[in-house]
Amino acid sequence: MKNSKIALSPEHRMALLKELQQRFENNSHRHEGIAWEKVRQRLEDQPEKLLALDEMEETGGEPDVVGVDKHTGEYLFFDCAAESPKGRRSLCYDREALDSRKEHKPQNSAVDLAKAMGISLLTEQQYRDLQQLGKFDTKTSSWVATPAEIRKHGGAIFCDCRYDHVFTYHNGAESYYAARGFRGVLKV
Numbered sequence: 001m002k003n004s005k006i007a008l009s010p011e012h013r014m015a016l017l018k019e020l021q022q023r024f025e026n027n028s029h030r031h032e033g034i035a036w037e038k039v040r041q042r043l044e045d046q047p048e049k050l051l052a053l054d055e056m057e058e059t060g061g062e063p064d065v066v067g068v069d070k071h072t073g074e075y076l077f078f079d080c081a082a083e084s085p086k087g088r089r090s091l092c093y094d095r096e097a098l099d100s101r102k103e104h105k106p107q108n109s110a111v112d113l114a115k116a117m118g119i120s121l122l123t124e125q126q127y128r129d130l131q132q133l134g135k136f137d138t139k140t141s142s143w144v145a146t147p148a149e150i151r152k153h154g155g156a157i158f159c160d161c162r163y164d165h166v167f168t169y170h171n172g173a174e175s176y177y178a179a180r181g182f183r184g185v186l187k188v
Contacts, residue, residue, distance in 0.1 A: 008050060016054055017043065023064050023080075030080070030133045031065040039065055039075050042188045049188045052118035053077060056184060059087030059117075063186065066133060074187040078122065078130050084140035084181035088113060091181065093143055093156035097173035110143040110182040119184035121145045124168055126185055127159045131166045136183075138162065143182040146173070 008016065017040065024036050043050055056063040061079035068075055079085055092098050094111035114121050122130065123145045130136055141160035150157060156173035158180060159166060 007047060008054060012054070013047075013050060016050060016057065019057065020053065020063070023062065027064055027080070031067065034065055034068065034075065039188070042075060046188060048118065049186060052186050055117040056085075056119065056186065060085040061088070061184065063184075066130065069187055072187065077186040077188060078126065079183040080130070080134070080136070082134075082136060082138075084137055084142045084179070084183065086181075089140070089181035090176050090178050091143070092176045093146065093173035094151075097156070100174050106176045114182065114184050117184065119186045122183045122185050124157065124159065127183065128166050130183070131161055136161060140179045140181065141169075141177075143180065144168075 020043075021036055021040070024031065024039070043053070053063050056077070056079060060081055062081040062085075063077040064080040065075050066078045066080070088110070091106050091108055091110045091113060092101065094109045098105060098109045098112070110121060121144055122142070127142065127144050137160040141158045143156060143158045146156040150170065151173065154172055154174075155170045157168055157170050159168050161167070
């Protein structure tokens with residue numbers, strides 16, 4: 001993932017920025033009061049963030065600006081694909097869970113893949129905030145950042161949206177399913 005690229009070619013960078021701008025403009029309800037030029041300037045100043053956004057895009061996340069971090073002033077990019085990103089499914093929760101599987105191991109874990117991409121898993125609250133912007137995960141589910149007190153007992157949490165409600169569930173962290181992936185957040 002992230003380690004395979006050092007920088008985007010100028011052509012790729014321009015194509016990615018164009019794609020992000022188009023998504024930004026087509027979904028203005030997600031980021032009212034935020035100007036694309038300010039977001040673009042931050043991206044231009046932080047090329048490593050463009051690499052992370054490129055990974056989000058390549059794995060099917062359709063990243064878009066959804067707000068501003070109240071504490072740091074950074075722009076928040078969330079995966080806004082209608083369903084859990086296709087290139088990030090069939091993953092157990094974290095490295096400990098992956099290592100605990102004796103057979104039928106998935107290729108990776110959600111936490112490890114997010115770290116390699118330079119992003120973080122959405123928290124449960126961020127997932128709920130995303131659901132205020134549209135309908136997401138109506139057929140899939142997404143691992144979310146699991147509190148340590150749950151993880152220490154071998155569990156992990158995931159969310160989805162059914163019947164116009166957001167549900168949070170638990171599962172063994174070592175479990176994985178074809179319809180469960182993860183959604184990420186990137187701060188720029």
